[in-house]
Amino acid sequence: MGTSLPCPSGSSSRPCLARLRRWLATLTLLASLAAGCGTGAHATAGTSTASPITSSTTRATGANPSATASAGVIATSYCDEQDTTIPGAAAFLSDQGPRPTNLTAVQEAWFDMEATMVPACSEIVPEPPAVTMQNLTNGQLSSAEFQTWVTEDEMWWTLAEWAGQHDQPDFVTDFLYGGSGNTFTSFLRAGGKVVDSQTCEYALKYDAVAVTAEQMSDLTVNRLTNAGVVFVGAAIGPCTSTWTASDGTVTNKGLAAGQEGRELDVTTTHTNAALGQYLVVNDSWDQGDDATADSIFSLVGI
Numbered sequence: 001m002g003t004s005l006p007c008p009s010g011s012s013s014r015p016c017l018a019r020l021r022r023w024l025a026t027l028t029l030l031a032s033l034a035a036g037c038g039t040g041a042h043a044t045a046g047t048s049t050a051s052p053i054t055s056s057t058t059r060a061t062g063a064n065p066s067a068t069a070s071a072g073v074i075a076t077s078y079c080d081e082q083d084t085t086i087p088g089a090a091a092f093l094s095d096q097g098p099r100p101t102n103l104t105a106v107q108e109a110w111f112d113m114e115a116t117m118v119p120a121c122s123e124i125v126p127e128p129p130a131v132t133m134q135n136l137t138n139g140q141l142s143s144a145e146f147q148t149w150v151t152e153d154e155m156w157w158t159l160a161e162w163a164g165q166h167d168q169p170d171f172v173t174d175f176l177y178g179g180s181g182n183t184f185t186s187f188l189r190a191g192g193k194v195v196d197s198q199t200c201e202y203a204l205k206y207d208a209v210a211v212t213a214e215q216m217s218d219l220t221v222n223r224l225t226n227a228g229v230v231f232v233g234a235a236i237g238p239c240t241s242t243w244t245a246s247d248g249t250v251t252n253k254g255l256a257a258g259q260e261g262r263e264l265d266v267t268t269t270h271t272n273a274a275l276g277q278y279l280v281v282n283d284s285w286d287q288g289d290d291a292t293a294d295s296i297f298s299l300v301g302i
Contacts, residue, residue: 191246
């Protein structure tokens with residue numbers, strides 16, 4: 001059966017280009033999985049029985065411009081000294097203007113991720129608390145690979161926090177969430193802002209869990225059908241998550257003392273000029289939203 005492109009030949013509209021990027025990313029992901037050559041979250045499972053092989057407490061650290069530059073990242077493109085608007089980006093992304101030209105390398109790198117500004121370094125360098133990690137993958141995921149994933153996840157949450165305060169729904173939808181939408185992105189698109197305290201922003205506990213092909217299929221609504229690894233995290237209260245709507249209405253979705261906010265993620269790792277290696281969440285489940293996810297929450301004890 002043939003595969004058709006998601007936009008007409010020669011089209012340059014912003015929605016069409018975004019769909020094309022997501023379509024190509026999906027093809028790349030599925031081709032990698034079909035070939036059995038995944039890394040991190042998509043290493044092929046050899047067994048469906050999960051048992052702990054390591055447990056540790058660590059402090060994840062964020063990437064930095066000098067470290068990522070050696071991996072092919074454009075020099076100085078990681079971030080800027082202050083939030084800086086990218087000329088013409090907002091108009092183009094809302095289909096109200098032409099594609100911006102004559103951008104600096106920094107601006108181009110962030111505009112390629114559909115951001116309308118270059119963030120200040122101080123706003124997107126992670127400051128996570130110490131976390132407890134438990135590897136339940138029977139050796140499919142090494143301790144080093146798990147640590148790398150935790151570091152990438154801390155960066156993910158830091159970027160999401162920045163985006164939630166700076167009106168960046170396209171960046172969130174097309175890059176952090178791999179093209180999928182959810183309550184958070186819908187809220188941003190409606191003009192809302194989200195501000196979290198540290199312990200609501202970051203998880204304090206992480207588990208890497210081996211899952212069967214059937215479980216993976218259930219978790220991804222039949223989009224992925226191979227066995228692999230998923231990640232479970234828990235933020236722990238007390239903490240605040242303040243959602244301010246465009247009309248000024250404020251809702252606190254934080255956690256009470258001792259309460260846990262639990263999430264299961266199916267992820268992949270991508271690389272680009274602005275961030276080097278970064279995490280994309282393909283599917284995400286909160287406790288109570290899915291029977292398969294709930295069975296995994298019960299398994300790991302989070």
